[in-house]
Structures are given as C-alpha cells and as structure tokens.
Amino acid sequence: MERNSQRVRIKSTQTLAQQRGKLMLATFEQRTRNGEWQERKREVYDNGNSATILPYDAERRTVLLTRQLRLPIYLQDGLESSIEACAGKLDGEKPETRIVKEVEEELGYRIAKVERLFELYVSPATIMEKIVFFTCAYSPADKVSDGGGLVEEGEDIEVIETTLKQAAAMIAAGEIIDAKTVILVQYLRERVGD
Numbered sequence: 001m002e003r004n005s006q007r008v009r010i011k012s013t014q015t016l017a018q019q020r021g022k023l024m025l026a027t028f029e030q031r032t033r034n035g036e037w038q039e040r041k042r043e044v045y046d047n048g049n050s051a052t053i054l055p056y057d058a059e060r061r062t063v064l065l066t067r068q069l070r071l072p073i074y075l076q077d078g079l080e081s082s083i084e085a086c087a088g089k090l091d092g093e094k095p096e097t098r099i100v101k102e103v104e105e106e107l108g109y110r111i112a113k114v115e116r117l118f119e120l121y122v123s124p125a126t127i128m129e130k131i132v133f134f135t136c137a138y139s140p141a142d143k144v145s146d147g148g149g150l151v152e153e154g155e156d157i158e159v160i161e162t163t164l165k166q167a168a169a170m171i172a173a174g175e176i177i178d179a180k181t182v183i184l185v186q187y188l189r190e191r192v193g194d
C-alpha cells in the first residue's frame with residue numbers, strides 16, 4: 001500500500017484489526033491547494049472488491065432481489081432484513097465469473113451471459129471496496145433451485161421476484177435502502193423506459 005505522488009505521501013499503515021477484512025490506520029501527508037503539506041490520519045477498511053447484479057426479465061418486466069440480515073443495518077436502525085440486489089465478494093475471481101456463481105447460489109438461476117455496466121466506490125471516504133455492477137436477462141426457464149445462498153457461509157437468503165416498477169416504489173417507500181440496489185433499479189428503469 002506504499003504509494004506516493006505529487007500530492008500524497010503515505011507515511012505508515014498499521015493494521016488495527018483483521019478478520020474477514022482489514023481495518024487499517026493510515027498516516028499520510030497531503031499537499032493542500034495552497035501548496036502546504038498537512039499530516040492526516042484515517043481509518044480505512046479493506047473488505048475486498050465485489051460484484052452485484054440485477055437480473056431483468058423483459059417479457060414480464062420483473063427483477064430478482066434478495067432479502068437477508070445485514071448486521072450494520074440492524075445495529076443502526078433495528079431492521080431485521082435488507083432487500084438488495086444479488087452480490088458477492090470477488091475473492092480473487094473475475095467479476096463476470098463470480099457474479100454468475102452468485103446468481104446461482106443466491107437466486108437459484110443459471111445464467112450464461114451477463115452485461116457489465118460500470119464500477120463504483122459506494123463509500124470512498126473509508127471503504128476501499130470497488131463494486132462492479134451487472135445486469136442480465138433471465139426467465140423462469142433458467143431456474144435451477146430455490147437459491148438461498150450457501151449454508152456453510154452462514155447465508156440465509158430469501159429470493160424476491162417483483163416488477164421493476166414495484167422495486168422503484170419500494171425505494172420511494174423506504175423499503176429498499178441499499179445504495180447498490182437503488183443505483184441498479186434506477187439505472188435499469190431509465191434504460192428500459194419503465
């Protein structure tokens with residue numbers, strides 16, 4: 001993580017905690033706009049890059065979502081579940097390869113082709129995670145299981161099939177509060193003219 005440029009000099013990084021991801025304290029100098037160097041410290045969490053997807057059935061105008069416990073949301077708001085787009089950590093795999101596996105594991109659909117849309121940092125002030133966004137076509141004929149995720153990974157995922165219009169209404173009603181899902185639903189609505 002030693003990177004230096006004309007405007008940033010990393011002085012040190014210290015690992016504060018490491019389980020699934022790594023929480024670091026970075027000490028760095030930043031050249032301000034007036035040319036002065038300012039020393040700063042920031043906690044940075046590296047939990048790996050990921051991919052997310054919103055499958056869309058153009059004939060029925062439906063999408064596939066998940067519902068599952070997200071501990072940070074529970075701790076913050078007391079909500080026992082979050083409605084989200086299917087997603088997963090890359091764990092060293094190419095985003096296209098990983099997301100096809102996630103669709104089958106979480107949603108229970110086997111798809112052959114995904115469309116890469118864009119890459120975004122959702123919370124770049126403290127989180128290193130970069131998310132690759134996808135969509136794909138699906139139909140009832142692609143269903144191979146009930147999905148639900150991998151039990152050995154502690155996943156307990158409910159699959160939700162709803163219309164794209166209803167997904168947008170769920171955002172407006174505050175039922176969908178996950179940023180990556182909001183981005184995908186709004187992007188797809190704009191694209192298909194729903």
